[in-house]
Amino acid sequence: MYEAYWRAMGDRCSLxxxxxxxxxxxxxPKGTCWFLLPELEKSIRRIHGLVGNAAAEAEDGCYIVVGTGSTQLVNAALYALCPRDQPEPTSxxxxxxxxxxxxxxVELLQSKLYKWEGDAHKFNKDEPFIEIVTTPNNPDGSIREPVVNRPNGKVVYDLAYYWPHFTPITHQADYDIMLFTFSKCSGHAGSRIGWAIVKDKEVAAKMTKFVEVISIGxxxxxxxxxxxILGTICDDCQTLGTNTKSENFFNHARRLMTERWEKLxxxxxxxxxxSLPKYPKNYCRFxxxxxxxxxAFAWLKCNDKVKDxxxxxxxxxxLARxxxxxxxxxxxxxxSLLGREEVFNIFLERLSTIKIGISNGNGHHI
Amino acid sequence: MYEAYWRAMGDRCSLxxxxxxxxxxxxxPKGTCWFLLPELEKSIRRIHGLVGNAAAEAEDGCYIVVGTGSTQLVNAALYALCPRDQPEPTSxxxxxxxxxxxxxxVELLQSKLYKWEGDAHKFNKDEPFIEIVTTPNNPDGSIREPVVNRPNGKVVYDLAYYWPHFTPITHQADYDIMLFTFSKCSGHAGSRIGWAIVKDKEVAAKMTKFVEVISIGxxxxxxxxxxxILGTICDDCQTLGTNTKSENFFNHARRLMTERWEKLxxxxxxxxxxSLPKYPKNYCRFxxxxxxxxxAFAWLKCNDKVKDxxxxxxxxxxLARxxxxxxxxxxxxxxSLLGREEVFNIFLERLSTIKIGISNGNGHHI
Known part of the structure; x- marks a missing residue:
């Protein structure tokens, strides 16, 4: 979806x-995350400072841990937050x-450290737990907060979509563990770069240890x-301004997302x-x-006649999940709404012609 | 250690x-390993064909799975080889x-799928097991074969060091699962690229699934x-010949390794x-x-007076492990013998002056 934008950047983003x-x-070697390149750490802290979506300055008292996509860091966070000496796995x-x-x-390796307990709304045990809060949420785009709110809990914030092309930046997130990914920020999924912003040094060190043992960095x-690329986005946010007609990456991408949603x-x-969910209108600080x-995703509901x-x-x-x-x-x-333009248009064409409750060519109701 | 060689290659290896x-x-998308780039697959099959160290042609009936270093593929192999429905973890x-x-x-996530049982020489249970065979071995450089040889066993071959700068290529390895890494082949550890050559399609698919869930590729x-870079090594092996004075990468690197071992x-x-182990002399087909x-490593033994x-x-x-x-x-x-030249020389200087059993400056025996 953003390929054309990056192509138009020419050599400015070539490496x-x-x-x-x-x-x-x-x-x-002396950093908490020994395999994190200082230039990437700098770009990460800088882009969060400019966008205002997360407290990530060194003076905010936080550490950056890089991962092979934020997926590896979900794994790393679970490893870091679950004590090894518990009789029962953490939920x-x-x-x-x-x-x-x-x-x-959670279920991949049948770990004794943790177990999948499903829907947080149904969790009511007096046991240690970890709640993952994805906001804006994947798959439905809703803005979320923790729902369990019981003692002995830890929260991991997956903020992959908390960028100004997807949603208004309403506040600076400032939580214990926040996950982001290059993939959703700029569209570069193939690079498999994610990062965690972590308040506690020991947790950051344990997450680093996980990535070390699983893939040595x-x-x-x-x-x-x-x-x-993150550095170039920052440069443009600063020189092109944030509310003028010249477009930095986020304003360009927001315009594309807005157009796609209108067409959808x-x-x-x-x-x-x-039917589609309704989303709130909010003021974006960025x-x-x-x-x-x-x-980034449409959470589409069929009308009552269709169960599947x-x-x-x-x-x-x-194709849908x-x-x-x-x-x-x-x-x-x-x-997914992030595909290439031609794929998106074919999808729209097909979607718009589906009529539930009207007989199809074989005489069956579909 | 190989930095100067790659620097001298100039733009030929720039990307x-x-x-x-x-x-x-x-x-x-249609490949067994959906995140493996076809151009990498091609270079991998080509370099093994030229070096003769492993059967990796498509007609050998094998699949390539790429990983974030071969370390991720050790994890992936254990996941793929351990059935999920066993009462006891696989040793x-x-x-x-x-x-x-x-x-x-093995111990990172306290998996119920597998457990660490240590030295293969001591394993004598009538249970399913996985033996990892590293040859040439890390840490001691020995040439190895499986030692357990009991029923219900599977073998993973870690062939990271089976390249002609480290050891004579005596035969074409042709095992069920063979692991290699860019890091030890050419010295590019920072890229974190490893690959598995896998005979069984289902095992390759399961290893792919592991890498998908852990890091989405x-x-x-x-x-x-x-x-x-692997392609360039291949080009040079073909155009420079393998036994002339003009040096392809492997001949260059072998000369450096030989010099370092002589100095050591x-x-x-x-x-x-x-004392150091003795290594056999063999004919190298490459x-x-x-x-x-x-x-790549020296396995150094102190004389009898020193326990640690x-x-x-x-x-x-x-620094040693x-x-x-x-x-x-x-x-x-x-x-490690793969450090930069100046580091290696300082190490040699320090090593050569250590005299065990001779009083040091403080009057203590060391």
Whole structure:
């Protein structure tokens, strides 16, 4: 979706790595995260300072841990937060609908450290727990806070989508563990760069240890690239201003997201078979404007006659992930809105022609 | 150690990535390993074909799985080989002295799938097990075969050091699971690229699933870089020949390793306090010469008067990892020989002056 933007940047975002660059395992031997390149750390702290979405300055008293995508850091956070000497595994919960990968991560190795307990709304045990709060949420784009609020709990904030192209930046997040990813910030999923902002030094050190044992650090080539691209976004935010007509990355991307959501609403209206969540309008501190959340995913609900929305869409050649994968009703599906322009337009065309309750060509109701 | 070689290659090994390159998660949607870039797969199969160290052609009936370093693939192999429905965790063993990280990997998350059982020589249970065979071995450089040889066992071959700069290529390895890493092949540890050559499609698919859940794939930037550098090594092996005076990477690197080992033997001789293992001389099919193994690490033993070699060396400002970390006697240490030239020379100077049994300046025997 953002490929054309980055193509138009030409050489400004190109990275050249010579055969003798970045050969060592080590990046910052004395740092808490010894494999984090100082130039990436600088770009990360800088972009959060400019956007205002998270407290990430060194003087905020926090540490940066880099990971192979934020997915690796979800794993690392669970490892760091679960004590090794407990008789029972620590419960991990997330309010439904929740990102389907959390459950996969928790259950992958049948760890004795933690176990998946599903929907946070249903958790009522007097035991230690970890709640993952994704805000804006994947899959439904809702703005969230912790829901368990019991003693002995720890919260991991997955803020992958808390950037001004997806949602108004209403406040500076300042939590114990916050996860972000290059993938959702700028669209560079292939680089697999994520980062955690961590208040407690010991937790940061344990997360670092996890990444060390699992993969002995994180690609330096991708760290260099992320440092450069995030740095260029920052440069443009500063020189192009945040509310003028010249577009920095976030304003450009927000315009694209807004257009896609307008088109999606039109297609849904034409079809008369689906509904979409409503999102609040809020003031964004970064862009100095009021606007609605425009999530990276559509959380689409079929009307009452259809129980399995994924199958319905599949019959119309639309790939979507069933609500059941997210701990929700299969009348819902999650649809990615971040694909290439031509793919998005074909999807809209197909979606707008689906009429539930009207006989199809075979004489069956679909 | 190899930095100067790669610097001398100039632009031939430089990689330029524009801002719009390699943005997607996907590399090869229809491949068994969907995040493996086809150009990297091609370079991997090609270099093994040229070197003759492993059967890795598609017609050999094998699959390539890429990982964030081969460390991630050790994790992935254990996940893929341990059934989920067993009452007891599968035992993981390795003949001592063994690479210290295996134990850390196995014990990291207290998985119910597998458990660390230590020295393979001591394993005599009638239970399913996985034996990791590292050859040439880390830490001691020995050439190895499986030692358990009981029913219900599976073997993972860690062949990180089975390249012609470290050891003669005596045969084409052709095992069920073989692990390699860019780090030890060319020295590019910072890129975190490893690969597995896997015979069974289902095992390859499970390893892919592990990497998917843990980190949603592997940095494309580093995959592109590894593809280019391995490709250049191949080009030079073909155009420069393998036994002429013009040096391809492996011949160059072998010369450096040979020189370092000669200097190390001299220093050890001068000191009269240590001993080193002896290595066999063998015919190398790649370079068409007879030579000794020149391991990446020295497995140094203090003479009988010293019980803790690591502490002795530390007192002389030499960093080494104690034999106890490798399931062996602390009279041994592992020393890396792959550092920069100036670091290596300082190390030799310090080592050669250590005299055990001779009073030091404080009147104490050391």
């Amino acid at each position: 050249t790595i010579s055969g003798s660059d970045a050969m060592s395992y080590l990046s910052n 991990v919960v997330c309010a439904a609908p929740y990102y389907s990968c959390y459950q996969e991560v 994180v690609s330096k080539d991708s760290q260099l690239r992320a440092a450069k 609403h039109e297609a849904v209206k034409r079809s008369e078979s689906f 862009s100095d404007e009021f606007f609605e959340t425009h999530p 929305c994924e199958s319905l869409l599949k019959a119309h050649k639309i 069933s609500g059941s994968r997210f701990g929700a009703d299969p009348a819902y599906v999650r649809l | 330029t990535i524009s801002g719009s390159d390699a943005m997607s998660y996907l590399s090869n 993981v063993v390795c003949a001592a002295p063994y690479y210290s990280c295996y134990q850390e990997v 592997v940095s494309k930037d580093s995959q592109l870089r590894a593809a280019k 033997h001299e220093a050890v001789k001068r000191s009269e306090s240590f 370079s068409d010469e007879f030579f000794e193994t020149h391991p 070699c690591e502490s002795l060396l530390k007192a002389h400002k030499i 104690s034999g106890s970390r490798f399931g062996a006697d602390p009279a041994y240490v592992r020393l």
